[in-house]
Amino acid sequence: MERASLSAAARKDPTPHGSVAPTLVDFCRELRDEGMNVGTSELLDAFDALERVDWTRREDFREALAATIAKSQEDRHLFELVFDRFFFRAAEAEALANRAELGGELTGVQDRAGEGEPGDRGEAADGGQEASEQFDADALRQAILDAIERGDDAALRDLARLSIMTLGGAPSSGVLGVDVQRVRRALQLRSQDLPPGEEGAAQRKQLQQFERHVRRELEAALIAQTGKLPTVRPLNELNRALPSSGAQDLAAVHRSVKMLKRAMATQGLEHRGHQRTGAVDVRHTMRASLQTGGVPINLRYRPRRPRRPELFVLCDVSTSVTSASVFFLSILHALHDSFKRLRSFVFIERVAEVTEVFEKARAFAEVSERISKTAGVADISGYTDYGRVWADLYEQVADDFDPRSTLIVLGDARTNGRDPRADLFGAVAEKAGRTFWLNPEPTLYWNYGDSVIGVYEKHCDGVYECWTSKQLEGFVRELTTTRRR
Amino acid sequence: MAVDQAKPGATAAGAESAEALGAGLEAVGYLPSDTVSLVSYLAIQMGKPVLVEGPAGVGKTELAKALARHTGRELVRLQCYEGLDEAKALYEWNYKKQLLRIQTGAAGDGQATDQWDSVSDNIFSEEFLLERPLLHAIASSDPVVLLIDEIDRTAHEFEALLLEILSDFQVSIPELGRIEARTHPIVLLTSNDSRELTEALKRRCLYLWLDYPAPERELEIVRLHVPELDEQVAKRLVEIVRMVRELDVKKPPSIAESIDWARTLLLLGAKQIDRETFEQTLSIIVKHRTDLDLVAERVGVKLADRGAGPAGA
DSSP, rough: HHHHHHHHHHHHSOOOOOHHHOOOOOOHHHHHTOOOOOHHHHHHHHHHHHHHSTTTTTTHHHHHHHHHHHSSSHHHHHHHHHHHHHHHHHHHHHHHHHHHHSSSOOHHHHHHHSHHHHHHHHHHHHHHHHHHHHOOOOHHHHHHHHHHHHHHHHHHHHHHHHHHHHTSSSSHHHHHHHHHHHHHHHOOOOOOSSSHHHHHHHHHHHHHHHHHHHHHHHHHHHHHHHOOOOOOOOOOHHHHHHHOOOOHHHHHHHHHHHHHHHHHHTTOOTTHHHHOSSBBOOHHHHHHHHHTOOOOOOOOOOOOOOOOOOEEEEESSSSGGGHHHHHHHHHHHHHHOOOOOOOHHHHHHHHEHHEEEEEEEHHHHHHHHHHHOOOOOOOOSSOOOOHHHHHHHHHHHHOOOOHHHHHEEEEEEEEETTEEEEEEHHHHHHHSEEEEEEEOOOOGGSSSTOOOOHHHHTTEEEEOHHHHHHHHHHHHHHHHHHHHO | GGGGGGGTTSTTEEEEEEHHHHHHHOOOOOOHHHHHHHHHHHHHHHHHOOEOOTTSSSSHHHHHHHHHHTTTTTEEEEETTOOOHHHHHEEOHHHHHHHHHHHHHHOSOOOOHHHHHHHHHHTSSSEEEEEOOOHHHOSSOOOOEEETTTTTGGGGGHHHHHHHHHOOOOOEEETTTTEESSSSSSSEEOOOSSSOOOHHHHTTTTEOOOOOHHHHHHHHHHHHOOOOOOHHHHHHHHHHHHHHHHHHSOOOOHHHHHHHHHHHHHHHOOOOOOOOHHHHHHHOOOOOOOHHHHHHHTTGGSSOTTSOOOOOO
């Protein structure tokens, strides 16, 4: 139904290039499937914009669409991924259809070169025919390195095609990743060979770009070979994740923590409506009874005290979670911004309280620096020792727990082969009112290797995968919607 | 719609195509990337506001100024801050003038009843209206460029206020009715991405993400503004600024600061950027004490000492 209305909206718009409209609508639908918010108004804007630019140029076409459809940097990133995938598939589908019409007279690359992008594909293919005889791998390698150094994207694309033709004699393994690696190995392209440091960064990026081209070409060849398009696989979190700086994420984390605060503040108040009253307040009742001549007609009740959230947050800062610990620390930082009654701890081999550090320093960078310098949580090995952490925690802190307190553990539950001491953790969790575990590893890796999250899970009220601010938000939302027991 | 009489785009000179606009912007001292000129062109053609996001100091505000210079329009700027409200952004009644009007009325003849009607009609007319930037932008008889700067600093409520203006180019004033735009302004909103803007606002805008320019472009920008500087020095300067940006500093140097630094080096007559020059002039691109140490430590050591060859250090 939704699609129908969109098509109608598109049709209403008297675009001179009517054939684009359905494609664009499909494109938007795919974007929406990936979770982007594309409304009809955006779509109409996109049509409007396309009318005004010379969209025969790929760049202009893409930019015009992006400006009207993708309205944030995250969206833009997503847009580009979907754009590449969608139009690549569209082009290939077209090529397949054409080929069916031609009756398959032509074969392999020539055929694709004829239909895809007219000019440069044809040339490259022609060049490739001769080249496959005279170019050996070394010359090709040199040409690629030159192109990488120049940053010449078009040349890279041609070279990718060329190298597949030169080296692609071996039958395809059917798995793209393997084939890409095969080409790369044959050409001996290693990122180590590029100049190190900042100068090499751009070139390394170019090398990745080259690999993308190779992958794309192989994919196209595979499609031509099998005669059908592969199924669309939704983008996964890794694709989606922005190569973002810490600062941007920090804002998102702060937002979710604010949500968490609201959620915690209203905890325990759900009975307010029908069960407003608690225990009888005798003193108050007696005083009220004076009005009725000493007969306690009106009972007075003690008011219910709203639950005051008391948070204990434990954060793993060992090397196994290095990538996540910045994220974890930013959660801690945000928590300290919102909660007054919060005590935070970091641990590797032992536990150290860092509440004061957070209270004294405001800037995030400063906090993380201080923690790494002064916390003194690593003894010898630098590997997490959960057993000892629980023992420490039980001894030093657990007495401060009460049924109203909430314990949140941020860690990967990898014990490095040491005793997990789930019994101690159970005892700690027992003392705290509620216990949650946020694990930075994808659920897929849980309980593999030395991960013992399953052992701890029994004692927790919830275990969540959490390494992006989106997931943190999910955790908070879950916390607000599910009532405990 | 009143907008129709001023057909969007019809008034903007030099906007026949994105390339023409890009060249025009370049002529007034702003080097746009292809995306920037395309989106600006679309904004003018479609009559839609543009939401420009990006880190501080990449030339978001400068783009608006350049557009104003290029189109020869007045630049109306609304600087947003926390607590900005209708009275400061849109319009306000001139109470003092209204009071005076009432007093002069009362001081006249004693026929109070007649007076009442005329006065009450009178004091809520355009004469007593104080135009604030937003109203000025749409009520102006000449088309303008409206810059709403750092929209992310305001509260969510303020965004709601903008919606009517941005989509319909009109303002509703309860006492007066609707004021529609006489001309169609080019609207730019900038945001430093410190908070998420509402969907409703984004829906009405085109989106443009500005990032730090590529080294070659930044070099062009520096050369455009400080043409006297030696090309080799300028090249090195851009490289160093880029290195500094890649460090995790509190405030990465903006383009304006690169230009300032280039001017300083020119004044000092530097022939090359060695460690000493760098440390002396460091404070121009780095503005935090902690950053100063970090940059001196990480970048400073890579530079050659004075006297040593470039390959020294």
